[in-house]
Amino acid sequence: MISRLRQGLPHVLYPNGYVWFVFVSALDIMLTWMVLHAGGFEANVLANNIIWRYGLPGLVTFKFALVIFVICLCEIVGRRKTHSGKVLLTGGIVITCMPVALAMILLLTRE
Numbered sequence: 523m524i525s526r527l528r529q530g531l532p533h534v535l536y537p538n539g540y541v542w543f544v545f546v547s548a549l550d551i552m553l554t555w556m557v558l559h560a561g562g563f564e565a566n567v568l569a570n571n572i573i574w575r576y577g578l579p580g581l582v583t584f585k586f587a588l589v590i591f592v593i594c595l596c597e598i599v600g601r602r603k604t605h606s607g608k609v610l611l612t613g614g615i616v617i618t619c620m621p622v623a624l625a626m627i628l629l630l631t632r633e
């Protein structure tokens with residue numbers, strides 16, 4: 523590991539992808555909170571229970587625990603098969619974009 527760092531290789535495999543994943547996850551939290559305050563609801567049953575029990579701090583903790591899990595999983599998979607790790611990360615970004623896009627549509631089209 524030390525020899526890899528000395529060679530100038532990055533500490534993580536997909537730093538740019540991780541930035542996008544964290545960004546989209548943060549948007550998900552913010553837009554979810556806006557939808558809830560606009561009278562909407564959380565479709566994810568687990569996330570909904572966390573929100574109603576622990577509020578915004580619980581939602582943030584839950585979401586970023588998932589982010590950390592996915593990043594660690596991408597690192598583990600990516601160190602064995604680089605392409606598979608990248609596919610996993612890309613899938614995570616795409617999946618996280620879906621509720622973001624839906625929340626934006628809901629917020630922009632509400633009357």
